[in-house]
Amino acid sequence: MDNVIAMAVGLGALLAVAVGCLTIAGVRLRRAVIVAAVRAGAQLTLVGLALRGVLAAPATTVAVLVVMLTVATLTAAGRLTGFPNARRSVLAASTAGAAVTLGIIFGVPLLDRSARYLVAAGGIVIGGTMTASTLAGRRLFEAMVRRRDEVEAWLALGATPRQAVADLARTAIQEALLPAVDQTRTVGLVTLPGAFVGALLGGASPTDAARFQLVVLVALLTAETLAAVTLVWLFGAPTHIPDADVPNAHGSRAGGPRTRGPRAKRRM
Secondary structure (H helix, E strand, C coil): CHHHHHHHHHHHHHHHHHHHHHHHHCCCCHHHHHHHHHHHHHHHHHHHHHHHHHHHCHHHHHHHHHHHHHHHHHHHHHCCCCCCCHHHHHHHHHHHHHHHHHHHHHHCCCCCCCHHHHHHHHHHHHHHHHHHHHHHHHHHHHHHHHCHHHHHHHHHCCCCHHHHCHHHHHHHHHHHHHHHHHHHHHECCCECCHHHHHHHHCCCCHHHHHHHHHHHHHHHHHHHHHHHHHHHHHHCCCCECCCCCCECCCCCECCCCCCCCCCCCCEC
C-alpha cells in the first residue's frame, strides 16, 4: 500500500510540474498531458494483466501484435488526415517497417525466439514506426504548405507531382529520423535507454542488457527508416496541393485534416 501511495504522490507531482510549465508558457496542452498520463496508467495495468495470459499461451502473441499495429495505425493516421487514404498508407508503412525488422531479428536470430521477446521487440518496433510515420507525414504536409510556390513552379515547368515534391519528401524523411539517429548516437553517453535499464532491473547481466539494447536501437533505426520512406513515397505523388488554412489535431492551423479553399483545389 505504501508503494502505491508513493507512486500516486510522485506521479502527481511530476504531472503538476508539467502542467504548471504549460500554464506559464500559455500552451493549451494541459488536458492532453493529463489524459495521456491517466490513459497510460490504465492501459499499462490492463496490458500487464493481459500479458500474463499471452506469455502462458504463445499462440495469442500474433493477436497482441495485431492490436498494437492497429492502435499505432489509428494514432498516426489521426495526425495525418490531411492526406487521402491516411489509414491505409500508415498501415502499409508500419507493417513494412515492423515485418522486415522483426523478420531479421528472429530469423537470424538476434533474440530468443520466444513469445516474451517477440511481444517486447514487437511493441518497441511498432511504436517506432508509429512515431516515424507521424513525423514524416506531418513534415511533408507542412513543407507542401510552406513551399507551395516552389511546388507549383516545378509543376509549371512540366515536372510530375512526385518530382515536384521530391526535395520536400527527402527533407521530411530526414527530419523524421533525426530523433532515432540522435538517440542511437548518444546512447550510454547522455542517457541509459529504457530497454537497457529494464533488462538490468529484470536480472540480466550488463553485457546481456547492452546486447539487447543494441538490437533494439538498430531495429528502431531500420523500422523507422522503412516506415518513413514507405509513407512519404505513398504520399509523395499528391493530386492537389494542401491549403495552409486547415486545423490540425490540436485545433491550430496548417498540417491538419482538411484541404480546402480555391488554391487547395489546384490539381496536380
